[in-house]
Amino acid sequence: MAEAEATGLIAIGAGLAVGLAGIGSGLGEKDAAAAAIGAITEDPSIFGKAMIFVVLPETIVIFGLVIAIMAFFVL
Amino acid sequence: MFGRKGKASNYAYTAARVKAKKAHLLAEDDYSKMLMMTPQEISRYISEAGYTKEMTDLANRESGLDLLEHATYANMANVFSSILLASTGGLYDMVSAYLTKWDNWNLKVILRGKSYGLDAEGIREDLVPAGSLGAESLEKLVSLEADDDILAAFGRMTHINFPQDVLAAYKARSNLAEIEDYLDKRYYEHLLTVVRPTDRPSLMFRDYVMKEIDIKNFETILKLKLDGVRGEPVMKYVIPGGKQIDSKLASQLAAADTVEEAVSEVAQIGFYEDIKDALDPKAATIREVVSGMKKYEMHQAKKFSHLYPLSVIPVLDYMIHKENEVNNIRTVARGAESGLDRDVVKGLLVI
Numbered sequence: 001m002a003e004a005e006a007t008g009l010i011a012i013g014a015g016l017a018v019g020l021a022g023i024g025s026g027l028g029e030k031d032a033a034a035a036a037i038g039a040i041t042e043d044p045s046i047f048g049k050a051m052i053f054v055v056l057p058e059t060i061v062i063f064g065l066v067i068a069i070m071a072f073f074v075l
Numbered sequence: 076m077f078g079r080k081g082k083a084s085n086y087a088y089t090a091a092r093v094k095a096k097k098a099h100l101l102a103e104d105d106y107s108k109m110l111m112m113t114p115q116e117i118s119r120y121i122s123e124a125g126y127t128k129e130m131t132d133l134a135n136r137e138s139g140l141d142l143l144e145h146a147t148y149a150n151m152a153n154v155f156s157s158i159l160l161a162s163t164g165g166l167y168d169m170v171s172a173y174l175t176k177w178d179n180w181n182l183k184v185i186l187r188g189k190s191y192g193l194d195a196e197g198i199r200e201d202l203v204p205a206g207s208l209g210a211e212s213l214e215k216l217v218s219l220e221a222d223d224d225i226l227a228a229f230g231r232m233t234h235i236n237f238p239q240d241v242l243a244a245y246k247a248r249s250n251l252a253e254i255e256d257y258l259d260k261r262y263y264e265h266l267l268t269v270v271r272p273t274d275r276p277s278l279m280f281r282d283y284v285m286k287e288i289d290i291k292n293f294e295t296i297l298k299l300k301l302d303g304v305r306g307e308p309v310m311k312y313v314i315p316g317g318k319q320i321d322s323k324l325a326s327q328l329a330a331a332d333t334v335e336e337a338v339s340e341v342a343q344i345g346f347y348e349d350i351k352d353a354l355d356p357k358a359a360t361i362r363e364v365v366s367g368m369k370k371y372e373m374h375q376a377k378k379f380s381h382l383y384p385l386s387v388i389p390v391l392d393y394m395i396h397k398e399n400e401v402n403n404i405r406t407v408a409r410g411a412e413s414g415l416d417r418d419v420v421k422g423l424l425v426i
Contacts, residue, residue, distance in 0.1 A: 030087075034085060034087035034088040034091070038087070038088040038090070038091030038092040038095070038161070039091045043095055
């Protein structure tokens with residue numbers, strides 16, 4: 001019973017880690033992507049560089065994912 | 076953050092676009108090069124510096140200085156319209172209120188053109204369809220003959236109701252100043268209503284507008300003083316809402332007997348340092364004073380342009396710089412065409 005409770009809490013923690021990280025990076029990406037689209041509209045040649053800046057906040061989700069995996073397999 | 080229609084402002088998108096556009100504006104070096112050129116060479120130079128489309132479009136109808144002047148205005152109108160089209164929410168409201176000045180400009184051009192007997196083509200050359208009125212609406216206004224019809228149609232298009240006393244004074248003396256004065260006052264009143272001081276960037280925008288009102292008022296007072304008008308009649312033309320020149324200081328300036336006396340009154344306000352050389356009684360010309368005040372205005376815009384990247388400030392900064400670039404190009408081209416001394420032309424540029 002206690003083990004099932006612990007597994008449930010780990011699952012909730014993992015979910016929160018990925019979910020909250022996703023919300024955070026989404027908020028960050030919102031402005032970065034809007035600015036990138038604006039810049040690409042004026043100069044399409046910077047598409048590659050702009051894309052890198054758009055996906056940079058995405059790395060935060062990977063941190064969340066790592067924590068979630070660690071919660072499941074290490075704890 | 077939200078406009079009247081409840082849509083959020085897209086600061087990131089619009090600010091990125093105007094910053095990309097700003098990178099293509101002419102630099103100080105470009106003006107130095109242009110000062111050495113003939114009008115034809117200037118036309119070729121700006122064709123390669125962002126005015127290509129407009130120069131090509133108009134090349135089969137016009138040539139020389141006319142082509143350059145028309146193309147620069149057309150380019151500015153296209154650029155401002157694209158910014159307006161890109162903005163949403165509160166940003167749209169502010170940009171659109173700021174660009175209303177071009178609607179007023181266009182009405183003034185049409186009325187002045189008609190009163191001087193210019194043909195439709197001559198009037199069209201100076202129109203800048205950058206405000207809420209597009210080329211089609213302006214064409215409709217140009218096609219009208221009587222001033223009353225033009226004013227009525229303009230009123231319907233822009234939702235402006237000209238007061239009866241303004242119309243009566245205009246008709247009685249055929250003095251366009253009555254209409255122009257009313258439009259200027261209404262423009263600034265409307266702009267200050269739309270730009271609410273809800274956050275720091277809006278407050279800075281508002282501050283800039285109020286300083287612009289100060290500069291306009293000071294210019295009006297000096298011009299009227301040179302024409303021998305002073306005292307109460309001057310106050311009629313003073314736009315309310317200035318930052319440093321309030322109604323008390325304005326009436327003191329208006330009551331001063333000479334320009335020099337007015338200048339000593341103005342010594343306490345912000346832009347005095349920038350115009351004091353031009354106000355030297357031995358050398359003072361109204362042109363130099365106006366140029367000094369324009370430089371002050373640009374300096375103010377430069378000071379805050381980088382402070383709030385996700386706000387209306389970069390957009391305002393770009394619009395000010397673009398308008399200034401167009402005015403500079405026209406000044407250089409006109410100077411070259413009329414054979415003015417390069418140093419004189421350079422002194423007139425606001426860089």
